[in-house]
Amino acid sequence: MQTEVKKANMSSIAEIAKEFEIRPGQVFTVLNDLGISHDGQGFEADKETLELIREAALDQLDKKLITLKPNSSPRDIAFALDVPQAEMQKSLISKFRIMKAIGNPLSEDEAKKIVEGYGFEYAVASAVAAKPKPKVASGPKPGEKILRPPVVTIMGHVDHGKTSLLDYIRKANVAAKEFGGITQHIGAYQVTLPEGIITFLDTPGHAAFTNMRARGAQVTDIAILVVAADDGIMPQTIEAIQHIQAANVPMIVAVNKIDKPGANPDRVLQQLTEHNVIAESYGGQTIVANVSALTGEGVPELLELILLQAEIMELKADPKGQLTGTVIEAKLEKGRGPVATLLIEEGTLKAGDALVVGNTFGRIKAMTDYRGEKMTEAGPSAPVEVLGLNEVPAAGDKIEFFADERGARIEAEGRVDRARVKSLTTAGRGLTLRDLRSRMQDDGIRDLNLIVKADVQGSVEAVKGMLEKVKNDEVHAKIILSGVGQITKADIDLAAASESIVVGFNVKPEGEAKKEAEKRKVEIRTYSIIYELIEDIEAAVKGMLAPKFEEQYIGEAEIRMKLSFSKKGIVAGSYITDGKVMRNAKAKVYRGKDLVHDGEIVTLKHFKDDVKEMSVGQECGMTFGEWEDFQEGDRVEAFEVVQVNA
Ligand code: GDP
Numbered sequence: 001m002q003t004e005v006k007k008a009n010m011s012s013i014a015e016i017a018k019e020f021e022i023r024p025g026q027v028f029t030v031l032n033d034l035g036i037s038h039d040g041q042g043f044e045a046d047k048e049t050l051e052l053i054r055e056a057a058l059d060q061l062d063k064k065l066i067t068l069k070p071n072s073s074p075r076d077i078a079f080a081l082d083v084p085q086a087e088m089q090k091s092l093i094s095k096f097r098i099m100k101a102i103g104n105p106l107s108e109d110e111a112k113k114i115v116e117g118y119g120f121e122y123a124v125a126s127a128v129a130a131k132p133k134p135k136v137a138s139g140p141k142p143g144e145k146i147l148r149p150p151v152v153t154i155m156g157h158v159d160h161g162k163t164s165l166l167d168y169i170r171k172a173n174v175a176a177k178e179f180g181g182i183t184q185h186i187g188a189y190q191v192t193l194p195e196g197i198i199t200f201l202d203t204p205g206h207a208a209f210t211n212m213r214a215r216g217a218q219v220t221d222i223a224i225l226v227v228a229a230d231d232g233i234m235p236q237t238i239e240a241i242q243h244i245q246a247a248n249v250p251m252i253v254a255v256n257k258i259d260k261p262g263a264n265p266d267r268v269l270q271q272l273t274e275h276n277v278i279a280e281s282y283g284g285q286t287i288v289a290n291v292s293a294l295t296g297e298g299v300p301e302l303l304e305l306i307l308l309q310a311e312i313m314e315l316k317a318d319p320k321g322q323l324t325g326t327v328i329e330a331k332l333e334k335g336r337g338p339v340a341t342l343l344i345e346e347g348t349l350k351a352g353d354a355l356v357v358g359n360t361f362g363r364i365k366a367m368t369d370y371r372g373e374k375m376t377e378a379g380p381s382a383p384v385e386v387l388g389l390n391e392v393p394a395a396g397d398k399i400e401f402f403a404d405e406r407g408a409r410i411e412a413e414g415r416v417d418r419a420r421v422k423s424l425t426t427a428g429r430g431l432t433l434r435d436l437r438s439r440m441q442d443d444g445i446r447d448l449n450l451i452v453k454a455d456v457q458g459s460v461e462a463v464k465g466m467l468e469k470v471k472n473d474e475v476h477a478k479i480i481l482s483g484v485g486q487i488t489k490a491d492i493d494l495a496a497a498s499e500s501i502v503v504g505f506n507v508k509p510e511g512e513a514k515k516e517a518e519k520r521k522v523e524i525r526t527y528s529i530i531y532e533l534i535e536d537i538e539a540a541v542k543g544m545l546a547p548k549f550e551e552q553y554i555g556e557a558e559i560r561m562k563l564s565f566s567k568k569g570i571v572a573g574s575y576i577t578d579g580k581v582m583r584n585a586k587a588k589v590y591r592g593k594d595l596v597h598d599g600e601i602v603t604l605k606h607f608k609d610d611v612k613e614m615s616v617g618q619e620c621g622m623t624f625g626e627w628e629d630f631q632e633g634d635r636v637e638a639f640e641v642v643q644v645n646a
Pocket of ligand 1: 156157158159160161162163164165256257258259260291292293294295
């Protein structure tokens with residue numbers, strides 16, 4: 001049984017070499033580095049390990065290192081260098097002066113001489129089998145998936161009580177026995193209730209939420225929308241709703257500040273219906289809790305509702321599975337080095353584990369929880385602060401487990417290189433109208449996601465109304481956020497997270513938003529004429545966003561003389577009265593007010609020389625191709641054709 005599995009997992013060294021256009025001997029180098037044994041032709045690896053090998057193989061392209069086992073024969077070297085055996089046999093004597101049969105073992109010096117003779121560096125393989133495999137999950141046999149705590153993010157308008165609510169829940173539920181109840185801020189904390197555990201992300205607001213999503217990390221299971229009962233729905237409430245809906249995360253509404261005299265929870269629910277958030281008491285499905293973060297009223301019920309929602313969702317993970325997780329927060333601390341808070345998703349993180357985190361790596365030296373208590377293990381949904389990474393990762397970076405630090409380092413270094421290459425060769429993750437069609441084919445994109453911002457609510461509604469009708473069999477325009485006001489950085493974050501195009505009507509991006517859009521390669525299109533906006537989007541949906549050209553006036557010349565040359569035909573001897581004229585520029589020739597010719601300046605001469613352009617005050621000779629009916633006194637207006645929607 002065991003052998004059957006092994007055979008199924010065998011990979012060919014020659015195939016890997018061919019795929020990455022390297023020599024088989026360079027694949028030996030990869031296998032040696034990663035501590036994987038091979039028989040000279042093939043090796044045994046599971047899917048994950050094979051992926052690791054393939055990534056490392058890519059890095060061998062610009063290296064020239066051939067690793068050979070001791071006592072390799074000329075035949076082995078021929079294979080390693082991808083040289084025909086006959087050629088090797090010939091070179092042995094004629095080039096390398098080695099008198100050995102092709103199958104006989106060579107000394108190290110001899111092997112080195114041959115490898116270097118072919119322009120490669122030579123290394124001797126280390127005792128491979130003794131090394132552990134690079135990548136094995138902490139518990140190699142996946143266990144059973146068990147229920148895990150929900151991960152909750154709190155969002156809402158500024159001052160509606162997000163921080164207060166997080167603080168109240170923490171104080172009331174976290175048994176902070178030491179230091180008079182002071183808990184650490186590590187970016188997330190857990191509360192333990194008789195009915196279950198909840199993990200709260202401690203950075204309220206949708207900026208962090210969307211930022212993480214933009215990086216492909218969605219850690220939030222349930223979003224709490226906080227709305228102050230005395231204030232009602234405010235702009236950031238609407239933004240938060242849109243962000244939550246775009247992420248497809250279940251929402252619980254916490255109507256806060258119900259202790260206040262002016263509180264009107266019912267009005268909040270009414271307002272919410274206008275944004276398609278319908279409370280259960282209004283016949284909808286959205287769960288609502290009335291709370292006071294000040295007095296704590298209603299908070300236990302809110303926590304119960306969270307656990308209830310989690311139960312419905314059946315959130316499960318395997319504590320024995322392959323370790324995965326996400327960076328919630330990270331910083332550099334004096335005396336401690338890079339400090340990162342990780343949220344474990346699958347598997348169990350243990351102190352001493354070697355990890356690759358984004359583009360960095362390290363061995364976990366110390367693990368603490370949100371109470372500052374030492375941990376030795378962290379399972380699914382647990383936030384944990386770790387020390388030992390060699391650099392500060394970014395929030396949203398994924399973690400990966402490695403059995404040894406060396407493998408982790410190789411992987412992390414490879415990633416840095418690849419990231420560099422990628423940043424030089426690809427346009428980033430944003431979507432542009434122009435590449436919509438090819439992305440549709442590659443990625444099967446079916447929705448053209450749009451974020452619509454306009455100057456007044458009336459325009460927002462008008463643009464939305466018209467855009468919602470734009471569709472064909474393949475693509476639909478889908479508005480994932482709309483609002484009044486300038487295009488902000490938050491809009492760009494959401495656009496990056498949801499692969500949207502930002503459309504502005506009578507509004508412009510703020511400075512910061514512009515920079516962010518450039519960085520993230522998010523396309524912003526601004527318009528002041530609604531039909532142009534609709535036309536562009538329609539064209540994009542049809543995949544036919546034709547380049548749009550505009551004639552831009554560049555100068556004017558007066559024809560002073562008709563010059564006749566037998567070979568060159570008739571030339572218009574002209575004087576430039578304004579701007580400049582250029583060869584190949586568009587030319588409109590006027591006689592008085594009448595347009596007598598609409599064509600192109602085909603040749604442009606200064607005396608006998610062909611020139612590219614001539615400026616005001618200069619004399620020149622022009623021809624217009626076939627057309628020679630010009631007269632003295634005709635006016636030539638020159639235009640350059642410029643693409644205006646590039
Ligand atoms: P955030 O910006 O959403 O994080 O809001 P904060 O938590 O900072 O709260 C803003 C203000 O509202 C603070 O002065 C809080 O003390 C106050 N506040 C928050 N929750 C309540 C509440 O339930 N009742 C009352 N009366 N005040 C509250």
